[in-house]
Amino acid sequence: MRKFQKNLTVSEIQFLGGKYVLLKLTDTDPLPEILPGQFVEVLTPNSQTLLRRPISINYVDRDTNQLWLLVAMIGEGTRALGRLREGDQLNLVFPLGNGFSPVQKAGEEVLLVGGGVGIAPLLEYGKYLRENGASPSFLLGGRTAADILLLDKFESIAPVYITTEDASAGEKGFVTQHSILLEKSFDRISVCGPKPMMVAIAKYAKLANIPCEVSLENMMACGLGACLCCVEKTVKGNVCVCTEGPVFDINDLTWQI
């Protein structure tokens, strides 16, 4: 898939509470082919940081030619993204990485599990699955109700199941404790979130014999497979998360699950 370096225009900024900001970017040309689960490397303007920041693609709106980035403002680079104004230009290298698995069979039940800002790429993936004959469901976890972002958008695509640690939304507890896992059987699971959450779901999936893939976010510089900084240990040895991933089958990783 062809990669581009382009300036996109920040057409809308939504602060979603806490440390989260949603950037809607518009391309002057039609957006290139993008797979769900792919990411961008973005330059952070007016920041002390040097390197680009990898951010997963949250949503692609072909009608408005918009690409959405859901950003958690955690460090200097991502905080600089929160200081952008509408009309600013943002330089992206994209689309990068392999993306989530394509539809395997019509009507397959796919559970998309997300936590924190890790829910970002699941929105686009859920839309893709729905549009291509699969049957996605979302299972989203957070500490509190405020961590469940873009809920309206998720609900417009597929059923949403929620857990929060303080019971302020959905069921109390972690995603692995949600009753839907007992009530419904799924053909496969895709996960993106904090590593402990991904490991917990991977353990569950392995025990239940359900195929499972996870999206990793190792620190990286280039995003192109050149710097070899973002490696993950796999059954094939150290491989770049930016090119061989970010999505991996849990059986290809060396996690203790």
Place this chain on the structure above:
Amino acid sequence: MADIKVNIAGLQMKTPVMTASGTFGYGLEYADLVNLEDIGAIIVKGTTLNARQGNDYPRMAETPSGMLNCVGLQNKGAEYFCKHIYPEVKDIKTNVLVNVSGSSPDDYARCAELIDELDHIPAIELNISCPNVKQGGMAFGVTTSGAASVVRAVRAVYHKPIIVKLSPNVTSIADIACAVQDEGADALSCINTLMGMSIDIEKRRPRLSISTGGLSGPCVKPVAVRCVWQVARAVKIPVVGLGGISSAEDAIEFMMAGASAVQVGTANFIDPAISVKIAQGISDWLDSHGYRSVQEIVGAIL
């Protein structure tokens, strides 16, 4: 239009701008984002005789105006390169050089011998300065005798130009440069990364898996310019300057300090097309300052 062609020890380059080893993969990774033919030379990722897995993650940490890395020469080995990667890169219409590393002079020589067979690899860069491997690497580059032993072993078996990449982590880089020149090196590249370290104070542990790493990026530029200047005054062979170059002005600074050509490293991560933009910028700068050739500024302050 000023003439920006350069000749480094017989290596003809369209522009004085090369891409530094370890920052540009095998070139192919960047093919969508920059016209590879417009780059003076592409120096591919450090290659060793046998495959190496490199160090554990985390391998990088961003630092003020720079970054640390401790990749540790992860590569699939010289045979894999010859068999699987060379066929992919041999038709790129520019110079593709291989950066050769090893853990003993014999290792370097056997690796260089394999690369010597490849018609479309016009030269090698000998890496005696990698700070991220336990054996070999920088260990050779920090003494005159160690540096000389590697160059001697490779010179005996390798028939094309040898560029030796020097470490700044030494007391006198000019002494190392002279020792390497005496063993038959055709050119030098200065500098490899500076050994550094960064600690996550909240986690009370180093940010890199092996604690230390190599520092690169704009923060090292003044050190690199100084090294190029010291080396260029000490040797007769050409010097290729690198270390934090991210603009045409940076490149010109290195050339005035004595570099006949430059390499761009960390800046490739920020702008994949930077090497070509810098070459254009050098040309424009020469035009606007009334120079007809890039040669007129090389060593201008020596």
